[in-house]
C-alpha cells in the first residue's frame with residue numbers, strides 16, 4: 366500500500382501513541398501498566414443503548430462472548446470513513462469465515478444525519494458483517510466516553526463536519542480491551558492484531 | 565521491460581481506464597485522478613490525484629474548480645492524538661523533483677455542494693490551478709465508494 370507508506374509521516378506522532386497504546390500494552394503486560402484513564406473501559410463496564418442499522422437495540426452486554434472490532438465515524442465523511450470501512454472490509458475478506466465470529470461495529474458520531482436508514486444504505490457498500498450503530502446524541506456520547514474516544518462537531522462553510530477518533534478498537538471475547546489499529550498504521554500490523562483477539 | 569509493459573498496455577487499451585491517463589502541464593505530470601461514488605448529492609464528494617514535478621522550480625496546487633460541485637476546496641486530513649480532522653489546505657506544495665499525492669488519509673479535494681450524485685463509472689472535469697504552471701483540466705473517474713485508488717498497470 367504505497368499510499369499509506371507515503372502518508373505515514375503525517376500520522377507519525379499519533380501513530381506512535383496508538384502504537385504504544387496497542388502493541389506496547391501487550392508487550393508490557395505483567396510489568397508496569399499505562400495509566401488506566403487512557404485505555405477504553407472493558408465492554409462489560411460500558412453503558413450505552415444504541416440501535417443498529419437493522420433497527421435492533423444494542424447494549425454493550427450483547428457484545429460479551431465475541432471479540433469486538435469497533436470504530437467511530439460518520440457517513441457524510443468523504444475521506445477517513447470510507448477508507449477505514451474499505452480497509453475493514455478488506456481485513457474481514459482476508460480473514461474469511463474466521464471473521465464471522467467477530468462483532469464488527471461502526472458507531473456514528475453524527476446521529477443527527479446518520480439515521481438507521483442512512484446507515485443501512487451506506488453500509489450496503491461494504492462487508493455485510495459490519496454493523497452500524499446510531500441513537501440519541503446522549504447515548505452516542507456515552508459510548509464514546511466508554512471507549513475513551515473523542516468527537517466534536519465543527520461548523521464548516523455553512524455546514525458542519527465531525528472530528529473524531531479514527532483508530533479501530535479491538536476487544537477480546539470477554540470484553541477486555543486488546544489494542545488499537547491506528548488510522549495511519551501500516552496495514553501489515555492490522556491482521557495480526559485482529560487474529561490475536563480471535564484466538 | 566518498459567517496452568514490454570508498454571505493449572501490454574497498448575493491447576489492453578481497448579477499455580481505457582480514465583484514472584490512468586496522464587496529463588502534462590509544463591514540467592508537471594498529473595495522473596490517477598479519481599473520486600468515490602456518493603450516496604445522493606447532499607454528501608460531499610472527494611477528489612484524489614497524483615502530481616509529479618519534473619522541473620527544477622517548486623510549484624504548488626492552489627485551487628480546484630469543477631462543474632460537479634458548487635464549493636470545491638482543498639483539505640488535509642490530519643490525525644492528532646488519534647483524532648482525525650480536515651483543515652483547509654491553502655496550498656499544497658509540489659516541490660521540484662518530487663511527487664505529491666492527494667490520497668486517502670492525506671490531502672484531498674473536498675467537493676462540497678455536489679450538483680449531482682457521483683455514480684461509479686461517471687467522470688467529471690476538474691481544473692487544477694498551480695501557482696507557477698497555471699491551469700490544467702483533468703478528467704476524474706468515479707470509482708466505487710469502497711475504492712482505495714485506481715488499478716493502473718503503471719502503479720507500483
Ligand SMILES: [Cu+2]
Pocket residue numbers: 443444639640650672673674
Ligand atoms: Cu475534506
